[in-house]
Amino acid sequence: MFGLFSKSKLESSLVPHRLMKLIVFAYIALLAPHFERIPLAAIIYIALIVSWRLLNIYINFPLPGVFAKVLLVVAMVSLLIVNFAVSLSVNSAVAFFAIVLGLKLLEIKKADALYPYIFLLMYLAATQFLFEQHLFVVLYQVFCIGALFYILLLMHSPNGVVASDGVFSIGKMLMVAAPFVVIIFLFFPRMAPLWSVPLDSGSARTGISDEMSPGDIANLAQSDERAFRVKFKGDTPPPRELYWKGLVLDIFDGQRWSSSENNFITKIGRVPDIRLQKDVSSLSYQVTIEATNQLWGFSLADPLPASNNIYVSTDGLVRFREMLLNTSVYQVDHAPLATSLGKSSLTYADQQRFLQIPRTNNARTKAWVGDQLNKLGSIEAVFASLLEKIATENYRYSLQPPRLGDNFVDEFLFDSKVGFCAHYASATAYIARLLGIPSRVVIGYQGGEYITQGDYVVVHQYDAHAWVEVWQHGKGWLRVDPTAYVSPDRIERGIREATREEGGFLADNIFSAARYNDFGFVRWARQRMDMANYYWQQKVVGYSGDNQSSLMMEWFNSNSIELMASLMAGCSLVVFLLLLLIKHRQWLLSFFHRSSYYETFCQLFAAAGFPRAPGEGPKKYAQRLRQSVPDAAPQIDFITNVFITQTFKASGDKSAPTNINKMIQVQLLQLKKKLK
Amino acid sequence: MSTKSGAGAVFNRWLQKRIPKTESVELNQRSIFVFPTKAGFYAGVLLVVMLLTAINYQNSMVYMLVFLIAVMCVLTIHLSFYNLQGLTVTRLLVESAFAGDNLLVTFSLSSKKDKPYYGVWLSWPNESEVLANVLACEVTTVQLTLATQQRGTLIAPRVLIESVYPFGLIRVWSWLDLDVKGIVYPKSIKGEPIPASISEGGDGEVNMHAGSDLFNGLRNFNRGDSLKHVAWKQFARQGELLTKEFESPRTQSNVFSLEDYGHASIEAALSHLCFDVLNAEARGEFYALNLKGDCTEMKKGAEHLQMCLQKLALY
Numbered sequence: 003m004f005g006l007f008s009k010s011k012l013e014s015s016l017v018p019h020r021l022m023k024l025i026v027f028a029y030i031a032l033l034a035p036h037f038e039r040i041p042l043a044a045i046i047y048i049a050l051i052v053s054w055r056l057l058n059i060y061i062n063f064p065l066p067g068v069f070a071k072v073l074l075v076v077a078m079v080s081l082l083i084v085n086f087a088v089s090l091s092v093n094s095a096v097a098f099f100a101i102v103l104g105l106k107l108l109e110i111k112k113a114d115a116l117y118p119y120i121f122l123l124m125y126l127a128a129t130q131f132l133f134e135q136h137l138f139v140v141l142y143q144v145f146c147i148g149a150l151f152y153i154l155l156l157m158h159s160p161n162g163v164v165a166s167d168g169v170f171s172i173g174k175m176l177m178v179a180a181p182f183v184v185i186i187f188l189f190f191p192r193m194a195p196l197w198s199v200p201l202d203s204g205s206a207r208t209g210i211s212d213e214m215s216p217g218d219i220a221n222l223a224q225s226d227e228r229a230f231r232v233k234f235k236g237d238t239p240p241p242r243e244l245y246w247k248g249l250v251l252d253i254f255d256g257q258r259w260s261s262s263e264n265n266f267i268t269k270i271g272r273v274p275d276i277r278l279q280k281d282v283s284s285l286s287y288q289v290t291i292e293a294t295n296q297l298w299g300f301s302l303a304d305p306l307p308a309s310n311n312i313y314v315s316t317d318g319l320v321r322f323r324e325m326l327l328n329t330s331v332y333q334v335d336h337a338p339l340a341t342s343l344g345k346s347s348l349t350y351a352d353q354q355r356f357l358q359i360p361r362t363n364n365a366r367t368k369a370w371v372g373d374q375l376n377k378l379g380s381i382e383a384v385f386a387s388l389l390e391k392i393a394t395e396n397y398r399y400s401l402q403p404p405r406l407g408d409n410f411v412d413e414f415l416f417d418s419k420v421g422f423c424a425h426y427a428s429a430t431a432y433i434a435r436l437l438g439i440p441s442r443v444v445i446g447y448q449g450g451e452y453i454t455q456g457d458y459v460v461v462h463q464y465d466a467h468a469w470v471e472v473w474q475h476g477k478g479w480l481r482v483d484p485t486a487y488v489s490p491d492r493i494e495r496g497i498r499e500a501t502r503e504e505g506g507f508l509a510d511n512i513f514s515a516a517r518y519n520d521f522g523f524v525r526w527a528r529q530r531m532d533m534a535n536y537y538w539q540q541k542v543v544g545y546s547g548d549n550q551s552s553l554m555m556e557w558f559n560s561n562s563i564e565l566m567a568s569l570m571a572g573c574s575l576v577v578f579l580l581l582l583l584i585k586h587r588q589w590l591l592s593f594f595h596r597s598s599y600y601e602t603f604c605q606l607f608a609a610a611g612f613p614r615a616p617g618e619g620p621k622k623y624a625q626r627l628r629q630s631v632p633d634a635a636p637q638i639d640f641i642t643n644v645f646i647t648q649t650f651k652a653s654g655d656k657s658a659p660t661n662i663n664k665m666i667q668v669q670l671l672q673l674k675k676k677l678k
Numbered sequence: 679m680s681t682k683s684g685a686g687a688v689f690n691r692w693l694q695k696r697i698p699k700t701e702s703v704e705l706n707q708r709s710i711f712v713f714p715t716k717a718g719f720y721a722g723v724l725l726v727v728m729l730l731t732a733i734n735y736q737n738s739m740v741y742m743l744v745f746l747i748a749v750m751c752v753l754t755i756h757l758s759f760y761n762l763q764g765l766t767v768t769r770l771l772v773e774s775a776f777a778g779d780n781l782l783v784t785f786s787l788s789s790k791k792d793k794p795y796y797g798v799w800l801s802w803p804n805e806s807e808v809l810a811n812v813l814a815c816e817v818t819t820v821q822l823t824l825a826t827q828q829r830g831t832l833i834a835p836r837v838l839i840e841s842v843y844p845f846g847l848i849r850v851w852s853w854l855d856l857d858v859k860g861i862v863y864p865k866s867i868k869g870e871p872i873p874a875s876i877s878e879g880g881d882g883e884v885n886m887h888a889g890s891d892l893f894n895g896l897r898n899f900n901r902g903d904s905l906k907h908v909a910w911k912q913f914a915r916q917g918e919l920l921t922k923e924f925e926s927p928r929t930q931s932n933v934f935s936l937e938d939y940g941h942a943s944i945e946a947a948l949s950h951l952c953f954d955v956l957n958a959e960a961r962g963e964f965y966a967l968n969l970k971g972d973c974t975e976m977k978k979g980a981e982h983l984q985m986c987l988q989k990l991a992l993y
Contacts, residue, residue, distance in 0.1 A: 117717035117846065121724040124747060128728050131739035140739055144746065151750060154845040158797045160811040171844075175757075179749040186745040187738075195734045275736065328737065543738050 017113050019059045024153050025116065025123075026055055026107060032126045032146055033100055035139065040097045041085045047077065048104040055107045066108055078105060092199075092327065096129045116157065120150050133293070135329060137538040148172050181577045189570040191563050192547035194275050209294050210445050210466055214251055214424055215258035223401050223422075223497060223507060225463035226516040229447055230291040230300060231536050233458040236284030241449040242493045245469065245481060246300040246461060248446035250317045254435070256360040257410060259428060259443045263317070277548045278333045279308040285336035290539050294326045299334075300446055300461075303481070306337035318479075331544050348440055348473055356440035356473065359432065366412040367429075371436045381437045385472070388433050392426065392487045395419070399489035401501050423492070426484035427468040440473035444481075449496050456533045462516065464497055464507070599666045600645045603673070607631075610677045620645055637673040641666065693836070699855040702768035704790070705839070709852045710762050712755060718847040721751055751847060758848035761841050764791050765798070765812065769856035770819065774987070776952070777865040780823035781832060783858055788817040797843035802835055826862040829948065829991045834858035863987040869950025871938040932958055933976070935968035948990050955990070959983045969993055 017025075030052065037045065051074070057063035066074060078101055086094035103122055110119060127143045127150075155168045209229065210222065230246075251259035278288070286308055291299060299312055299320035307313055307320070309332045315321045320334060348356070374384040398420045406413045411429045414421055421429075427443050434441035448467035450459035469483040486493045492500035498519065501507045518524040554561035558569075604614050604623075612630050614623050624642040628635045644666060697709045714722070725748055732740035766788045773782040787810050789795055794814045801807035802824050812818045824834055837858070840851035899908060899919035909920040934954045939947035951967065958965035959978060966976045967986045974986060 114717075118720050121720050124724060124743075125728060128731065128740045128743045131737050131743070132731075132735055135737070135739045140742070143739075143743065147743065147746065147750075151845060154847075158843045158846050160796055175750060175753055176746075179746060179753060182749045182752075183742065183745045186749070187742055190741065190745065192736075192741075193733050195736060196730065197734065199734045328735075542742075545738050546736060 015113050017110060017116060021153065021156060023059050026052060028123055028149055028153060029103065029107060032123055035130045036096060036100055039093050040100060043081055044085065044097060044101055047081055048101060051104045051108055074105060092132050100126060120154060123150055135543040137535050148176055178581060182574055185573040186570055189566045191566050192550050209463060210248055212249055213258050213260045214443060214445055214468060222466040223464045227463045228292055229461045229463055230289050231458050231460050232287050232289050234287045235282060238452060238459060241496065244449055245302065246447040247303065247319055247444050248298055248300045250319060251443040251445060252355050254359055254432065256363045275547055276331060277310045282308045282333065282335045286333060288331060288333045290329065290331050291326065293328050297322045297325060299332055301334045304337045306335040308333040308335040329539050329543060353440055356442055357435050357438065359435045364409045364411040366416055367433065368436060371433060381439060384437055385434060385439065388430065389484060389487050392484055397488045399485065399492060399500055401507065423485040424468045426488060427470050430482060430484040431470045434472050442471050444469055444471050448493065453529050453533055456536055458536060460532055599670060602670060603641050606673060606677055634673055634676045637669045640669050693853055697854060699857050701857050702766060703854055704764060704766045705762045705852055710759060710850050711852060712759055712848060712850050715842055715846060715849045721847055754845050754847050757844055758850045761795055761843045762850050762852065765795050766790055767839060767854055767856065769858055772858055772860045774861040774863060775826050776863045777826050777829045779826060781826050781860045783822050783824060785820045785822065786817050787812045787820060789814055798839060798841045801838050829862050829864040832860045832862050861988055861991050863991045864948040864952040866953040866956050867949040868953050869939055869942065872940060932963055932965045933968055934965060936970055948993060952987065952990050955983065955986045
């Protein structure tokens with residue numbers, strides 16, 4: 003009757019092949035960023051399904067019947083059980099969703115099934131943001147959303163009419179939408195999470211791990227992924243002081259160092275509402291950290307948490323309260339008081355913990371330590387002689403050290419003498435423990451690339467580093483970096499310089515822009531891109547409820563929901579009116595437009611039978627008029643000349659007489675009389 | 679539309695006031711209705727789920743995507759509305775039809791502004807829909823059919839004009855009363871007239887012509903031609919079916935009158951008369967119609983036929 007709903011005109015019609023093709027490609031485009039998260043078997047499965055559908059499109063290969071469909075579903079379920087049964091994670095949920103969407107491709111026959119499918123694809127686009135929110139990722143997904151709207155448009159367009167126009171109109175729509183999106187983004191009230199959600203994204207990330215065997219960190223030297231960015235409130239310290247502590251490794255089994263820290267990670271929880279403290283000292287810094295899927299954060303020595311999402315562990319390390327799934331921000335201040343606290347003594351349990359060494363192995367090292375102890379007499383002197391040995395004998399810093407056997411400290415110290423920071427740290431901590439000095443290996447990052455334009459430091463994975471902390475009674479943990487003795491360049495100028503002669507920096511990563519930093523343009527472009535991404539992460543991705551309320555307080559001194567709603571409505575209205583004005587600018591111009599004296603002049607002659615031809619220049623027109631109406635020649639010349647001078651001379655030209663308007667009026671009056 | 683229920687009647691009265699009957703109408707905000715389609719509601723569900731994701735994961739970019747899609751949907755309302763706004767629909771020609779056949783009505787859709795209208799569907803309730811695309815500053819004609827059941831004047835219900843362009847998320851529509859009035863002739867059914875002797879008989883003019891079987895020539899055989907008139911000799915010679923044409927009516931009963939079918943109901947009688955009239959016209963004979971004294975001239979030709987059929991339709 004009233005007909006709120008009408009039977010869809012497309013309901014019963016089959017999806018045309020050209021549309022189905024686009025749908026399949028859109029699915030592939032949206033799946034592509036998820037490839038790293040989907041197990042290989044599932045990718046093969048999806049490839050099979052996609053090619054089946056494409057075969058159907060191109061050569062009319064029949065779609066699966068009931069039997070084949072059941073088989074496919076069984077295959078999918080077993081695939082999921084094998085790959086994801088153990089963990090409920092964001093990663094497995096997204097992979098499941100993506101696979102089901104792939105399977106659905108074989109089901110679509112009728113055109114009206116396309117609507118829900120396209121919306122599900124839009125959701126698939128959104129899921130990528132659970133993993134990455136970089137500027138380019140966002141641009142890519144917005145492009146994909148536009149493409150999906152384009153497919154919707156094609157569904158409703160007469161054949162061929164809109165194909166080329168459509169892209170343009172979708173682009174225009176996105177452009178019109180942009181200001182509204184910005185307004186809503188700014189003022190839409192952010193709520194705290196409503197319920198707990200699976201947090202673990204389950205995927206492996208490049209980065210340091212909680213174990214270190216010689217060679218581990220050398221692998222990281224091949225990665226130019228960003229670990230985090232730091233912006234200091236005060237001056238940025240020089241690179242040699244930037245030791246970013248991440249983990250303390252206290253257990254040594256002769257080969258590898260590992261951490262006794264219990265990294266219990268909750269699978270389900272609430273995403274934190276991050277708040278940064280405002281009153282912090284000039285030594286404080288803000289860290290924008292990439293997702294690690296771990297709890298650990300990085301800080302300089304003696305951290306004091308200055309945001310609500312972190313705390314400091316008993317080992318003096320920054321730890322997150324929730325697993326780090328997304329790029330996140332935290333703030334750390336320097337704790338001056340902490341330096342004197344807890345430094346006077348070490349508990350007995352801790353002493354045991356930091357002195358533990360495997361009983362056998364490394365006989366030569368033990369002998370050497372014994373000899374030195376006899377020769378030099380004091381523990382401190384022996385430890386100093388070790389560092390001297392490293393600095394003076396021909397030890398070499400290398401990204402490609404030889405493989406070492408069971409007695410790796412022996413082999414490294416006395417035979418190969420070639421190693422990466424992990425080797426030096428390992429050997430040093432081991433010898434310190436042999437000497438009875440409580441010691442531990444610290445891993446984290448060292449240095450970083452200073453971005454002058456943005457005044458912040460970028461720390462990459464290749465800045466990963468390992469060093470040693472030794473306990474000194476009354477002074478607490480002291481940092482000893484044996485790598486600094488063998489390769490001062492590594493500490494002062496970074497790993498690039500340290501391995502310049504040998505090569506090997508990003509050796510496997512030929513396309514990495516960081517590898518070509520020597521070229522000025524590459525460096526410039528890389529830093530600019532990083533800066534754009536940094537501000538994107540800081541200002542846009544990091545825009546949370548906290549930022550919003552402080553922004554509201556700063557601008558309007560209130561952060562009530564009513565205010566935000568009215569701001570949203572008000573600003574949208576203003577933008578809407580502006581767009582309306584742009585659209586109807588012709589009308590607007592005519593509203594303010596007053597006919598000029600030259601138009602009056604033209605109208606007068608037009609009424610007398612000499613209209614100005616379209617495209618006729620004022621000079622030519624004047625010539626023609628002079629011939630036709632010779633006795634009005636002075637007026638014609640005067641008005642034409644004034645018009646030409648005014649129109650074509652610079653607007654700042656003030657040489658015209660002040661009473662020019664009056665003169666023009668007089669001339670026009672005379673002209674009127676003459677034409678009558 | 680044809681519902682007689684209370685709500686329907688109220689709605690129809692309201693519609694009558696809002697979109698009054700007129701031959702040509704330019705669609706504007708008074709006459710256009712806007713409501714989401716099923717797909718539009720799907721989009722709403724998507725937005726809600728996505729917003730929940732954004733809230734629970736505190737994910738700025740998912741928020742952004744929600745806002746982007748929402749704004750696109752709101753813009754779609756505007757675009758959908760503009761895809762009917764300003765379109766002028768004019769009823770052009772209403773053809774006549776025999777009862778049971780389809781009435782053919784031609785409409786024109788014209789774009790007066792410099793903008794095209796895509797994917798505009800026109801239909802009558804329960805009738806097949808016709809799709810039209812109108813290019814900027816152009817006129818498109820659309821033919822709609824309307825099933826007829828009984829003879830007489832058919833006042834067509836309101837025409838539904840709708841569009842879901844551009845994305846199928848929003849449906850805009852209007853019910854237009856374009857004053858479509860068609861004439862439906864009776865269904866042509868062959869009947870057995872009461873023998874002439876019982877009937878009151880024709881008038882003298884016809885009798886005068888009786889028996890004057892003047893052979894006029896040959897024409898191509900048409901379906902429905904009497905086999906008696908087939909030129910069998912020509913058929914044997916050339917293999918072509920030809921019908922012999924006669925200048926004058928063959929029988930005196932070419933004055934078709936309602937009384938011929940006195941034994942049948944009025945509707946049946948009119949149907950039989952309709953058949954007779956068509957038959958006579960097809961044979962190229964002169965004929966007249968006598969409907970209870972309302973008598974026509976003895977004539978033939980399209981104009982005459984139409985007049986007779988109209989008389990039958992409106993009797």
